[in-house]
Amino acid sequence: MTKTVYILRSNHDGILGVFTNKKLAYNEALEYVKNTDSDSTMYRSYAQVCKEFKDTIMNSCYVVADHKLELEIEQYPLNNKY
Numbered sequence: 001m002t003k004t005v006y007i008l009r010s011n012h013d014g015i016l017g018v019f020t021n022k023k024l025a026y027n028e029a030l031e032y033v034k035n036t037d038s039d040s041t042m043y044r045s046y047a048q049v050c051k052e053f054k055d056t057i058m059n060s061c062y063v064v065a066d067h068k069l070e071l072e073i074e075q076y077p078l079n080n081k082y
Helices: 022-034 046-056
Strands: 001-011 012-018 062-063 072-077
Touching: 001 022, 012 022, 022 046, 022 062, 022 072, 046 062
Parallel strands: none
Antiparallel strands: 001 012, 001 072, 062 072
């Protein structure tokens, strides 16, 4: 059975976390933006992030992208064969 993991990555701090679903990764991105000194804002809603993962073959989606900060959620299959 294959599961999917979601990695939240920042251009400043690298990998911020590995999550079991998109919502957890998105919520962490919200917290990260809120706790930084940057004036960056989320430019994609959670619904837009889900739609992009569903509608494209891409395995990543930017949730913040401006001249100071980029946050990206990437999805990867995790194979649980024993």
